[in-house]
Amino acid sequence: xxxxxxxxxxxxxxxxxxxxxxxxxxxxxxxxxxxxxxxxxxxxxxxxxxxxxxxxxxxxxxxxxxxxxxxxxxxxxxxxxxxxxxxxxxxxxxxxxxxxxxxxxxxxxxxxxxxxxxxxxxxxxxxxxxxxxxxxxxxxxxxxxxxxxxxxxxxxxxxxxxxxxxxxxxxxxxxxxxxxxxxxxxxxxxxxxxxxxxxxxxxxxxxxxxxxxxxxxxxxxxxxxxxxxxxxxxxxxxxxxxxxxxxxxxxxxxxxxxxxxxxxxxxxxxxxxxxxxxxxxxxxxxxxxxxxxxxxxxx
Amino acid sequence: xxxxxxxxxxxxxxxxxxxxxxxxxxxxxxxxxxxxxxxxxxxxxxxxxxxxxxxxxxxxxxxxxxxxxxxxxxxxxxxxxxxxxxxxxxxxxxxxxxxxxxxxx
Numbered sequence: 001x002x003x004x005x006x007x008x009x010x011x012x013x014x015x016x017x018x019x020x021x022x023x024x025x026x027x028x029x030x031x032x033x034x035x036x037x038x039x040x041x042x043x044x045x046x047x048x049x050x051x052x053x054x055x056x057x058x059x060x061x062x063x064x065x066x067x068x069x070x071x072x073x074x075x076x077x078x079x080x081x082x083x084x085x086x087x088x089x090x091x092x093x094x095x096x097x098x099x100x101x102x103x104x105x106x107x108x109x110x111x112x113x114x115x116x117x118x119x120x121x122x123x124x125x126x127x128x129x130x131x132x133x134x135x136x137x138x139x140x141x142x143x144x145x146x147x148x149x150x151x152x153x154x155x156x157x158x159x160x161x162x163x164x165x166x167x168x169x170x171x172x173x174x175x176x177x178x179x180x181x182x183x184x185x186x187x188x189x190x191x192x193x194x195x196x197x198x199x200x201x202x203x204x205x206x207x208x209x210x211x212x213x214x215x216x217x218x219x220x221x222x223x224x225x226x227x228x229x230x231x232x233x234x235x236x237x238x239x240x241x242x243x244x245x246x247x248x249x250x251x252x253x254x255x256x257x258x259x260x261x262x263x264x265x266x267x268x269x270x271x272x273x274x275x276x277x278x279x280x281x282x283x284x285x286x287x288x289x290x291x292x293x294x295x296x297x298x299x
Numbered sequence: 300x301x302x303x304x305x306x307x308x309x310x311x312x313x314x315x316x317x318x319x320x321x322x323x324x325x326x327x328x329x330x331x332x333x334x335x336x337x338x339x340x341x342x343x344x345x346x347x348x349x350x351x352x353x354x355x356x357x358x359x360x361x362x363x364x365x366x367x368x369x370x371x372x373x374x375x376x377x378x379x380x381x382x383x384x385x386x387x388x389x390x391x392x393x394x395x396x397x398x399x400x401x402x403x404x
Binding site: 091093094097098101103107109158 | 342347348349351352354355373377380381
Protein backbone atom coordinates (compact mmCIF):
# COMPACT_ATOMS: atom_id res chain seq x y z
CA UNK A 1 0.00 0.00 0.00
CA UNK A 2 2.75 2.38 1.00
CA UNK A 3 4.39 2.07 -2.38
CA UNK A 4 1.18 2.80 -4.27
CA UNK A 5 0.77 6.10 -2.42
CA UNK A 6 4.33 7.08 -3.19
CA UNK A 7 3.87 6.45 -6.88
CA UNK A 8 1.34 9.21 -7.24
CA UNK A 9 3.26 12.18 -5.95
CA UNK A 10 2.75 15.32 -7.98
CA UNK A 11 4.79 18.44 -7.37
CA UNK A 12 6.82 20.89 -9.40
CA UNK A 13 9.82 22.40 -7.65
CA UNK A 14 12.10 25.00 -9.26
CA UNK A 15 15.68 25.32 -8.05
CA UNK A 16 16.73 28.87 -8.76
CA UNK A 17 19.12 31.62 -7.67
CA UNK A 18 19.82 35.20 -8.58
CA UNK A 19 23.57 34.76 -8.51
CA UNK A 20 25.27 32.29 -10.83
CA UNK A 21 27.45 29.52 -9.45
CA UNK A 22 25.65 29.14 -6.13
CA UNK A 23 24.73 25.49 -6.65
CA UNK A 24 21.49 25.24 -8.64
CA UNK A 25 22.75 22.30 -10.63
CA UNK A 26 24.41 20.71 -7.59
CA UNK A 27 21.12 20.82 -5.71
CA UNK A 28 18.78 19.86 -8.54
CA UNK A 29 20.90 16.94 -9.77
CA UNK A 30 21.37 15.70 -6.18
CA UNK A 31 17.65 15.92 -5.43
CA UNK A 32 16.83 14.23 -8.72
CA UNK A 33 19.25 11.38 -8.13
CA UNK A 34 18.12 10.78 -4.56
CA UNK A 35 14.37 11.03 -5.28
CA UNK A 36 14.65 8.92 -8.42
CA UNK A 37 15.81 6.01 -6.25
CA UNK A 38 12.77 6.30 -3.99
CA UNK A 39 9.90 7.31 -6.27
CA UNK A 40 8.58 6.61 -9.73
CA UNK A 41 8.10 9.35 -12.30
CA UNK A 42 10.77 11.76 -11.17
CA UNK A 43 11.80 14.28 -13.81
CA UNK A 44 14.55 16.83 -13.97
CA UNK A 45 14.11 19.64 -16.50
CA UNK A 46 17.32 21.47 -17.28
CA UNK A 47 15.93 24.93 -18.06
CA UNK A 48 19.34 26.58 -18.16
CA UNK A 49 19.03 26.53 -21.95
CA UNK A 50 22.02 28.79 -22.56
CA UNK A 51 24.36 26.21 -21.10
CA UNK A 52 22.56 23.06 -19.98
CA UNK A 53 24.84 20.73 -18.04
CA UNK A 54 22.68 18.60 -15.74
CA UNK A 55 23.02 15.76 -18.23
CA UNK A 56 26.71 15.16 -17.58
CA UNK A 57 25.94 13.67 -14.16
CA UNK A 58 23.80 10.80 -15.42
CA UNK A 59 24.04 7.58 -17.38
CA UNK A 60 21.25 7.95 -19.91
CA UNK A 61 19.93 7.42 -23.42
CA UNK A 62 18.03 9.73 -25.77
CA UNK A 63 14.37 8.81 -26.23
CA UNK A 64 13.03 11.86 -28.00
CA UNK A 65 14.26 15.04 -29.61
CA UNK A 66 12.23 18.02 -30.70
CA UNK A 67 13.35 21.13 -32.56
CA UNK A 68 11.91 24.39 -31.24
CA UNK A 69 11.05 27.03 -33.82
CA UNK A 70 9.35 30.37 -33.98
CA UNK A 71 7.75 32.19 -36.87
CA UNK A 72 9.64 35.07 -38.43
CA UNK A 73 8.30 37.26 -41.22
CA UNK A 74 9.45 37.07 -44.80
CA UNK A 75 8.61 40.16 -46.81
CA UNK A 76 7.60 39.83 -50.44
CA UNK A 77 8.93 42.99 -52.07
CA UNK A 78 6.62 42.46 -55.06
CA UNK A 79 3.68 43.30 -52.78
CA UNK A 80 5.41 45.60 -50.29
CA UNK A 81 4.54 49.30 -50.67
CA UNK A 82 7.24 50.38 -48.18
CA UNK A 83 4.59 52.08 -46.05
CA UNK A 84 6.61 51.31 -42.89
CA UNK A 85 3.68 50.06 -40.78
CA UNK A 86 5.42 46.75 -39.99
CA UNK A 87 8.50 48.65 -38.85
CA UNK A 88 6.40 50.95 -36.64
CA UNK A 89 4.60 47.97 -35.06
CA UNK A 90 7.84 46.09 -34.31
CA UNK A 91 8.92 46.59 -30.69
CA UNK A 92 12.28 44.92 -31.27
CA UNK A 93 13.73 46.89 -34.19
CA UNK A 94 13.72 43.67 -36.21
CA UNK A 95 12.53 45.29 -39.43
CA UNK A 96 14.88 47.58 -41.27
CA UNK A 97 13.30 49.82 -43.88
CA UNK A 98 14.53 52.59 -46.18
CA UNK A 99 11.52 53.60 -48.28
CA UNK A 100 13.33 55.92 -50.77
CA UNK A 101 15.84 53.17 -51.60
CA UNK A 102 13.08 50.51 -51.57
CA UNK A 103 15.04 48.44 -49.09
CA UNK A 104 13.33 46.32 -46.44
CA UNK A 105 14.98 43.60 -44.38
CA UNK A 106 14.04 41.39 -41.47
CA UNK A 107 16.78 40.81 -38.90
CA UNK A 108 15.82 37.26 -37.86
CA UNK A 109 17.91 37.29 -34.67
CA UNK A 110 16.00 40.29 -33.30
CA UNK A 111 12.53 38.92 -34.08
CA UNK A 112 10.54 37.67 -31.08
CA UNK A 113 7.90 36.04 -33.28
CA UNK A 114 5.04 38.16 -31.91
CA UNK A 115 3.33 38.47 -35.30
CA UNK A 116 2.57 42.19 -34.97
CA UNK A 117 4.10 42.94 -38.40
CA UNK A 118 1.79 40.45 -40.09
CA UNK A 119 -1.17 42.21 -38.46
CA UNK A 120 0.22 45.62 -39.45
CA UNK A 121 0.67 44.81 -43.14
CA UNK A 122 -2.26 45.90 -45.32
CA UNK A 123 -0.65 44.68 -48.53
CA UNK A 124 -0.38 40.93 -47.88
CA UNK A 125 3.36 41.27 -48.29
CA UNK A 126 4.29 39.25 -45.20
CA UNK A 127 4.41 35.50 -45.01
CA UNK A 128 5.96 33.61 -42.11
CA UNK A 129 8.73 31.03 -42.04
CA UNK A 130 10.09 28.81 -39.27
CA UNK A 131 13.25 29.95 -37.54
CA UNK A 132 15.12 27.44 -35.39
CA UNK A 133 15.60 28.47 -31.76
CA UNK A 134 16.91 25.32 -30.19
CA UNK A 135 16.12 21.78 -29.17
CA UNK A 136 14.47 19.88 -26.34
CA UNK A 137 15.91 16.43 -25.69
CA UNK A 138 14.34 13.77 -23.47
CA UNK A 139 16.66 11.24 -21.86
CA UNK A 140 15.70 8.11 -19.98
CA UNK A 141 18.00 7.30 -17.10
CA UNK A 142 19.55 3.83 -17.04
CA UNK A 143 17.72 1.39 -14.76
CA UNK A 144 14.94 3.72 -13.69
CA UNK A 145 11.79 5.48 -14.82
CA UNK A 146 13.44 8.86 -14.23
CA UNK A 147 13.72 11.24 -17.13
CA UNK A 148 15.94 14.20 -17.83
CA UNK A 149 14.51 16.82 -20.16
CA UNK A 150 17.06 19.24 -21.52
CA UNK A 151 16.36 22.64 -23.08
CA UNK A 152 19.21 23.77 -25.31
CA UNK A 153 19.07 27.00 -27.31
CA UNK A 154 20.88 27.56 -30.56
CA UNK A 155 23.94 29.79 -30.33
CA UNK A 156 23.10 33.33 -31.46
CA UNK A 157 19.39 33.20 -30.62
CA UNK A 158 18.27 36.24 -28.59
CA UNK A 159 16.22 34.57 -25.87
CA UNK A 160 15.97 31.05 -24.46
CA UNK A 161 12.37 31.58 -23.29
CA UNK A 162 10.62 29.68 -26.08
CA UNK A 163 12.94 26.68 -25.73
CA UNK A 164 12.32 26.64 -21.96
CA UNK A 165 8.57 26.89 -22.56
CA UNK A 166 8.61 23.80 -24.80
CA UNK A 167 10.74 21.82 -22.33
CA UNK A 168 8.25 22.62 -19.54
CA UNK A 169 5.36 21.58 -21.76
CA UNK A 170 7.03 18.26 -22.56
CA UNK A 171 7.71 17.63 -18.86
CA UNK A 172 4.00 18.06 -18.16
CA UNK A 173 2.35 18.27 -14.76
CA UNK A 174 2.36 14.82 -13.25
CA UNK A 175 5.09 13.25 -11.20
CA UNK A 176 7.85 14.87 -9.20
CA UNK A 177 9.23 17.50 -11.51
CA UNK A 178 12.37 19.45 -10.69
CA UNK A 179 13.36 22.51 -12.71
CA UNK A 180 17.02 23.47 -12.83
CA UNK A 181 16.45 27.18 -13.46
CA UNK A 182 18.68 29.60 -15.41
CA UNK A 183 20.51 32.18 -13.25
CA UNK A 184 19.33 35.74 -12.81
CA UNK A 185 15.84 37.12 -12.33
CA UNK A 186 14.92 38.02 -15.91
CA UNK A 187 12.57 36.37 -18.43
CA UNK A 188 14.23 32.89 -18.52
CA UNK A 189 14.00 32.66 -14.71
CA UNK A 190 10.42 33.93 -14.66
CA UNK A 191 9.36 31.49 -17.38
CA UNK A 192 10.84 28.61 -15.39
CA UNK A 193 9.40 29.45 -11.97
CA UNK A 194 5.95 30.41 -13.31
CA UNK A 195 5.05 26.72 -13.53
CA UNK A 196 6.44 25.72 -10.14
CA UNK A 197 4.42 24.94 -7.00
CA UNK A 198 7.44 25.89 -4.92
CA UNK A 199 10.74 27.65 -5.58
CA UNK A 200 13.95 26.69 -3.79
CA UNK A 201 16.33 29.65 -3.91
CA UNK A 202 19.89 28.55 -3.43
CA UNK A 203 22.47 31.13 -2.44
CA UNK A 204 25.73 31.56 -0.57
CA UNK A 205 26.43 33.63 2.57
CA UNK A 206 28.40 36.35 0.78
CA UNK A 207 27.47 39.98 -0.04
CA UNK A 208 26.89 39.03 -3.69
CA UNK A 209 24.80 36.05 -2.67
CA UNK A 210 22.66 38.22 -0.40
CA UNK A 211 22.24 41.02 -2.92
CA UNK A 212 21.04 38.66 -5.65
CA UNK A 213 18.88 36.69 -3.21
CA UNK A 214 17.02 39.89 -2.38
CA UNK A 215 16.31 40.47 -6.07
CA UNK A 216 15.03 36.91 -6.47
CA UNK A 217 12.81 37.25 -3.41
CA UNK A 218 11.36 40.55 -4.66
CA UNK A 219 10.61 38.97 -8.04
CA UNK A 220 8.93 35.92 -6.51
CA UNK A 221 6.86 38.15 -4.21
CA UNK A 222 5.39 39.97 -7.21
CA UNK A 223 4.53 36.55 -8.66
CA UNK A 224 2.95 35.39 -5.37
CA UNK A 225 5.14 32.28 -5.36
CA UNK A 226 5.94 30.09 -2.37
CA UNK A 227 9.64 29.82 -1.74
CA UNK A 228 12.35 28.90 0.72
CA UNK A 229 16.11 29.27 0.83
CA UNK A 230 19.01 26.82 0.77
CA UNK A 231 22.37 28.21 1.83
CA UNK A 232 25.24 26.57 0.02
CA UNK A 233 28.87 26.89 1.17
CA UNK A 234 27.61 27.52 4.70
CA UNK A 235 30.50 28.59 6.91
CA UNK A 236 31.86 30.91 4.25
CA UNK A 237 31.32 34.68 4.37
CA UNK A 238 29.24 36.33 7.07
CA UNK A 239 25.93 36.09 8.93
CA UNK A 240 24.06 38.87 7.10
CA UNK A 241 22.09 36.42 4.99
CA UNK A 242 20.77 34.67 8.10
CA UNK A 243 19.70 38.01 9.55
CA UNK A 244 17.91 38.83 6.29
CA UNK A 245 16.04 35.51 6.27
CA UNK A 246 15.00 35.91 9.87
CA UNK A 247 13.81 39.49 9.62
CA UNK A 248 11.80 38.66 6.49
CA UNK A 249 10.37 35.38 7.80
CA UNK A 250 11.83 33.39 4.92
CA UNK A 251 12.23 29.69 5.69
CA UNK A 252 15.77 28.32 5.69
CA UNK A 253 15.28 24.87 4.18
CA UNK A 254 18.79 23.49 4.28
CA UNK A 255 22.44 24.39 4.72
CA UNK A 256 25.03 22.70 2.55
CA UNK A 257 28.42 23.04 4.24
CA UNK A 258 31.45 24.59 2.56
CA UNK A 259 33.04 21.22 2.11
CA UNK A 260 35.87 20.00 -0.07
CA UNK A 261 34.39 16.52 -0.43
CA UNK A 262 31.30 17.89 -2.22
CA UNK A 263 33.46 19.86 -4.62
CA UNK A 264 35.66 16.84 -5.37
CA UNK A 265 32.65 14.66 -6.26
CA UNK A 266 31.06 17.44 -8.28
CA UNK A 267 34.23 18.01 -10.27
CA UNK A 268 34.14 14.33 -11.29
CA UNK A 269 30.47 14.62 -12.35
CA UNK A 270 29.46 12.45 -9.40
CA UNK A 271 26.36 13.02 -7.29
CA UNK A 272 27.89 13.99 -3.93
CA UNK A 273 24.74 13.04 -2.00
CA UNK A 274 25.11 9.41 -3.13
CA UNK A 275 28.44 9.28 -1.32
CA UNK A 276 27.40 11.33 1.71
CA UNK A 277 24.51 9.71 3.65
CA UNK A 278 23.98 12.77 5.87
CA UNK A 279 23.55 15.05 2.87
CA UNK A 280 21.23 12.53 1.22
CA UNK A 281 19.09 12.26 4.35
CA UNK A 282 18.76 16.04 4.58
CA UNK A 283 17.71 16.32 0.93
CA UNK A 284 14.97 13.74 1.43
CA UNK A 285 13.83 15.51 4.60
CA UNK A 286 13.69 18.83 2.76
CA UNK A 287 11.69 17.31 -0.09
CA UNK A 288 9.17 15.67 2.26
CA UNK A 289 8.74 18.95 4.08
CA UNK A 290 8.08 20.86 0.85
CA UNK A 291 5.82 18.11 -0.45
CA UNK A 292 3.72 18.02 2.70
CA UNK A 293 3.03 21.72 2.41
CA UNK A 294 2.83 22.32 -1.34
CA UNK A 295 2.50 18.99 -3.13
CA UNK A 296 -0.65 17.26 -4.20
CA UNK A 297 -1.28 13.59 -4.47
CA UNK A 298 -3.54 12.34 -7.20
CA UNK A 299 -4.89 9.77 -4.74
CA UNK B 300 29.49 62.74 -49.74
CA UNK B 301 28.11 62.45 -46.24
CA UNK B 302 29.97 60.73 -43.41
CA UNK B 303 28.42 59.76 -40.06
CA UNK B 304 30.68 60.00 -37.02
CA UNK B 305 29.60 58.66 -33.63
CA UNK B 306 30.09 61.31 -30.97
CA UNK B 307 29.88 61.43 -27.18
CA UNK B 308 28.54 65.02 -27.24
CA UNK B 309 27.03 67.69 -29.46
CA UNK B 310 30.10 69.77 -30.25
CA UNK B 311 33.06 69.34 -32.57
CA UNK B 312 35.32 69.16 -29.51
CA UNK B 313 33.45 66.07 -28.25
CA UNK B 314 35.29 62.77 -28.29
CA UNK B 315 34.31 59.97 -30.64
CA UNK B 316 31.79 57.54 -29.11
CA UNK B 317 33.31 54.05 -29.23
CA UNK B 318 29.89 52.41 -29.72
CA UNK B 319 27.92 52.63 -32.93
CA UNK B 320 24.30 51.65 -32.21
CA UNK B 321 24.18 53.19 -28.75
CA UNK B 322 26.32 56.30 -29.25
CA UNK B 323 25.10 59.61 -27.76
CA UNK B 324 25.13 61.64 -30.99
CA UNK B 325 25.67 61.17 -34.69
CA UNK B 326 27.56 63.88 -36.53
CA UNK B 327 26.58 63.92 -40.19
CA UNK B 328 29.43 65.67 -41.97
CA UNK B 329 29.09 66.67 -45.62
CA UNK B 330 32.51 66.62 -47.31
CA UNK B 331 31.30 68.95 -50.10
CA UNK B 332 29.50 71.68 -48.14
CA UNK B 333 31.70 71.17 -44.99
CA UNK B 334 28.53 71.37 -42.89
CA UNK B 335 28.20 69.26 -39.73
CA UNK B 336 24.77 68.27 -38.44
CA UNK B 337 24.35 66.86 -34.91
CA UNK B 338 21.61 64.29 -34.38
CA UNK B 339 20.86 62.97 -30.92
CA UNK B 340 20.62 59.16 -31.07
CA UNK B 341 17.10 58.04 -30.16
CA UNK B 342 18.30 54.41 -30.00
CA UNK B 343 20.82 55.07 -27.22
CA UNK B 344 18.77 53.14 -24.66
CA UNK B 345 16.81 50.82 -26.95
CA UNK B 346 16.36 47.42 -25.34
CA UNK B 347 16.71 45.60 -28.65
CA UNK B 348 18.19 46.24 -32.06
CA UNK B 349 19.93 49.58 -31.44
CA UNK B 350 22.37 48.74 -34.26
CA UNK B 351 19.91 48.24 -37.12
CA UNK B 352 17.78 51.18 -35.95
CA UNK B 353 20.87 53.42 -35.98
CA UNK B 354 21.84 52.22 -39.46
CA UNK B 355 18.37 53.22 -40.57
CA UNK B 356 18.90 56.68 -39.08
CA UNK B 357 22.26 57.36 -40.72
CA UNK B 358 21.17 55.79 -44.02
CA UNK B 359 18.11 58.09 -44.01
CA UNK B 360 20.52 60.99 -43.63
CA UNK B 361 22.34 59.78 -46.74
CA UNK B 362 25.64 58.80 -45.12
CA UNK B 363 27.93 56.62 -47.23
CA UNK B 364 30.61 56.11 -44.59
CA UNK B 365 30.41 55.64 -40.83
CA UNK B 366 33.27 56.31 -38.44
CA UNK B 367 32.96 54.62 -35.04
CA UNK B 368 34.92 52.61 -32.50
CA UNK B 369 33.04 49.38 -32.96
CA UNK B 370 30.30 47.81 -35.09
CA UNK B 371 28.04 44.95 -34.06
CA UNK B 372 27.49 41.69 -35.88
CA UNK B 373 23.88 42.28 -36.90
CA UNK B 374 24.49 45.36 -38.99
CA UNK B 375 27.36 44.14 -41.14
CA UNK B 376 25.15 42.58 -43.84
CA UNK B 377 22.80 45.57 -43.86
CA UNK B 378 25.68 48.00 -44.35
CA UNK B 379 27.09 45.81 -47.11
CA UNK B 380 23.79 45.78 -48.96
CA UNK B 381 23.55 49.56 -48.65
CA UNK B 382 27.18 49.99 -49.74
CA UNK B 383 27.91 51.97 -46.59
CA UNK B 384 31.54 51.73 -45.56
CA UNK B 385 32.54 51.12 -41.94
CA UNK B 386 35.62 52.89 -40.67
CA UNK B 387 36.88 51.67 -37.31
CA UNK B 388 38.60 54.31 -35.20
CA UNK B 389 40.19 52.64 -32.20
CA UNK B 390 41.49 55.79 -30.50
CA UNK B 391 38.81 56.96 -28.00
CA UNK B 392 40.70 60.22 -27.39
CA UNK B 393 40.06 61.48 -30.94
CA UNK B 394 37.71 64.45 -31.20
CA UNK B 395 35.05 64.80 -33.88
CA UNK B 396 36.99 67.79 -35.26
CA UNK B 397 40.18 65.78 -35.64
CA UNK B 398 38.29 63.07 -37.55
CA UNK B 399 36.77 65.69 -39.83
CA UNK B 400 40.27 67.06 -40.41
CA UNK B 401 41.43 63.58 -41.39
CA UNK B 402 38.46 63.24 -43.80
CA UNK B 403 39.43 66.53 -45.46
CA UNK B 404 42.86 65.22 -46.35
